[in-house]
Amino acid sequence: MRSRSRAAMIVALSVAACAGVxxxxxxxxxxxxxxxxxxxxxxxxxxxxxxxxxxxxxxxxxxxxxxxxxxxxxxxxxxxxxxxxxxxxxxxxxxxxxxxxxxxxxxxxxxxxxxxxxxxxxxxxxxxxxxxxxxxxDCGVSEDDRRMVEFRAWPDPHGDISDGVARARRVAEACARNGGDVxxxxxxxxxxxxxxxxxxxxxxxxxxxxxxxxxxxxxxxxxxxxxxxxxxxxxxxxxxxxPSRALRGWLANMAQGADDAFPDFARWAADPARGKDRLAERAEDVRPMFLAMAAELDRKPRTFKDTGRPLTGNLLRQVMQLSLYGSERYPDLATLMQAVRNSSGTDPLTVAEPLTELLSQRDVAVFAGIACNDVAWPRDVASYERAVAADRARHPLTAGMPATITPCAFWKDEPAEKPTRIxxxxxxxxxxxxxxxxxxxxxxxxxxxxxxxxxxxxxxxxxxxxxxxxxxxxxxxxxxxxxxxxxxxxxxxxxxxx
CATH class of the missing domain: 3.40.50.1820 (Alpha/Beta hydrolase fold, catalytic domain)
Structure with missing residues (x-):
């Protein structure tokens, strides 16, 4: 499952806005x-x-x-x-x-x-x-802040974004220290x-x-x-x-994108052609099944045998979000859901484990650079808390991630230019x-x-x-x-x- 192009996709579109045009x-x-x-x-x-x-x-x-x-x-x-x-x-x-x-x-x-x-x-x-x-x-970001799911700053199971706020601040500070003119x-x-x-x-x-x-x-x-x-x-x-939101709007819209695309996966997963790997008899049952599994993993994460890292509800959500990029990736999500459903113990779950690996320094720096240099982000943490709460209610599949905070909220430099109006x-x-x-x-x-x-x-x-x-x-x-x-x-x- 792991490739550099997929790693880049984790941070793709996670960019933002709020400036003149x-x-x-x-x-x-x-x-x-x-x-x-x-x-x-x-x-x-x-x-x-x-x-x-x-x-x-x-x-x-x-x-x-x-x-x-x-x-x-x-x-x-x-x-x-x-x-x-x-x-x-x-x-x-x-x-x-x-x-x-x-x-x-x-x-x-x-x-x-x-x-x-x-x-x-x-x-x-x-x-x-x-x-x-x-x-x-290169921002010289620490390993703890470059793991895919954590860098993506999914809110915790109750919608709290405190960990994401602290991580965003650390990444912004590292970029200010180490990023330089490039x-x-x-x-x-x-x-x-x-x-x-x-x-x-x-x-x-x-x-x-x-x-x-x-x-x-x-x-x-x-x-x-x-x-x-x-x-x-x-x-x-x-x-x-x-141009008033620029690429921040792209990230926010991914919540609607998941809602639009999930029914295609649900129909695929309920198709009798899946045989023993079929997740449900009816397509309309797949979404509530997924949400229940994510909630279960929120309450009680599993553990990977080889690394000891947890399989959480947010890791399942991240696999879901990426798997919707193309039907050839549907088996990734289906395999993981089958493992969650059929096992009560400790599992290898190799489909999800690559998402616990590190993003490269370049991936992190380029995301942060484009995101934060293109346009100015809101600085008020409370505004992100409100946005996450509303997004979680409207789009439970993505649990508030598209609306959450990024390093741009703490970026040192203001954009050198205003964004382009198309x-x-x-x-x-x-x-x-x-x-x-x-x-x-x-x-x-x-x-x-x-x-x-x-x-x-x-x-x-x-x-x-x-x-x-x-x-x-x-x-x-x-x-x-x-x-x-x-x-x-x-x-x-x-x-x-x-």
Whole structure:
């Protein structure tokens, strides 16, 4: 179950807001005299690299207001078009997160993208600053504060957030001591500037792109800051871009996302095809079963044989929340629920145990940097207590976690810029694609992105659950719509359903 991409997903979207807004950038791009770096490509040698991929390093300004000052390195990877005669440009894959590695993503998905786009592009991705092979971010957070479920700050069984408050304060203090200028430079707007530096280094007048999850927000911000430099732009699994909340709203919306997506798991778990692994005879019985199990583990946690760490109600909830990302993960949750139901003793429960492992220093620092540098959070602890209590009542599956406190409540530095307001001003060259029952970026948030973009965008709605659509959900209709748009430029005349 454990992988770096899944570890990054734990902290993905856990980001926040409450500040003013801007439509035009305060310092939108590298100035005209900013040096353009050339990319020196070489065969990728890192373990897990895509076969035939090339890698390069792009130095970009640490601070775009000081273009001749210190730089940070951005790791870049490329799969060249296998049909040079059909090539029309570069397709950039903008990774999710914050904290997702585009270099790893290209290794997983690049060949599928190249095939789907019929050689029309060199397919390129990158590790955002702080991530993966790029210049590292590091807050020096202690091990006790980097365990996945604890860092996610689930409230205790009675809704108390005291432990989360103390942990958030410690993480913020560690970042203030140890993060330095690299941590302070981590913002979505700087990621957009880094993308534009990459565009110039690639020699492209315009980029086409596919942004997924948080990458849709980074992609939307780029399209707002540099609209004339976008060609064919795809936003796959979007959240609400409300600049008064920014990514804090994405985290809050995950409570609704779990409510939307859980019925798909319940139908799967009640299907007679599950055989002896079937959880219930009726789908409507699965949710109360899950809630009862979580409450039981709240009262009496189990223990892992090998590590002695507890299986708690919140660990079960975390497995649930992640398992809803795709039906291929449903067995993780079903296996754990079977173990809870069928055993009264001490169990290995290997499905859940990886979630007791440590997040990397980079994962923690990048989450904190993007979350807290993009926008200012509320400082009043009581406001989080009230929000958690209300969220627990409305959304018992997630037990108040999406509304809880993060290190941003104690962040030392105020945001250097106001967040970008996504608007309808710009070319009509954006295609959105969205599952109806997305657990991480629920449909209600995507509709807000669609509304903000106005006639710039068209929306393809997919009657499916899970997170991520193009070349991920198996829906031929939506895959065809996105691939055709990228290859031919043909976009649906109106919003459509698949």
């Amino acid at each position: 801007v439509s035009a950038p305060a310092y939108a791009a590298a100035p005209a005299d900013s040096p353009v770096s050339s990319l020196k490509w070489h065969p990728c040698t890192a373990e897990g690299s895509a076969p035939g991929a090339e890698c390069a390093t792009l130095p970009v300004p640490l601070d775009y207001r000081k273009p001749s000052g210190p730089t940070v390195d951005i790791a870049v990877s490329r799969l060249r078009s296998e049909r040079p005669q059909a090539r029309r440009g570069t397709l950039l894959l903008i990774p999710g997160g914050p904290g997702g590695s585009g270099v790893e993503g290209l290794a997983r998905k690049g060949e599928k993208v190249r095939k789907a786009t019929k050689g029309a592009y060199d397919v390129v991705s990158f590790d955002p600053r702080g991530v993966g092979g790029s210049t590292a971010a 941590l302070r430079s981590l913002t979505t707007r700087n990621e957009a500037r880094d993308i534009d530096s990459l565009r110039k280094a690639l020699g492209e007048k315009k980029l086409s792109a596919v942004g997924t999850s948080y990458g849709t927000y980074a992609g939307a911000v780029y399209a707002q800051m540099f609209p004339e430099r976008t060609d064919r732009w795809v936003l796959d699994s979007s959240g609400d871009p409300d 608007t309808s001003r710009g070319p009509s060259n954006i295609l959105m694609v969205q599952n109806l029952r997305d657990p991480a970026t629920p449909y209600v948030g995507a509709l807000k992105m669609r509304e903000a973009l106005g006639d710039r965008a068209r929306l393809v709605t997919v009657d499916a659950g899970g997170h991520g659509v193009w070349l991920n959900s198996g829906n031929a209709c939506s895959d065809r719509a996105v691939s055709e748009f990228l290859v031919s430029g043909k976009r649906p005349a109106d919003d459509m359903a698949c």
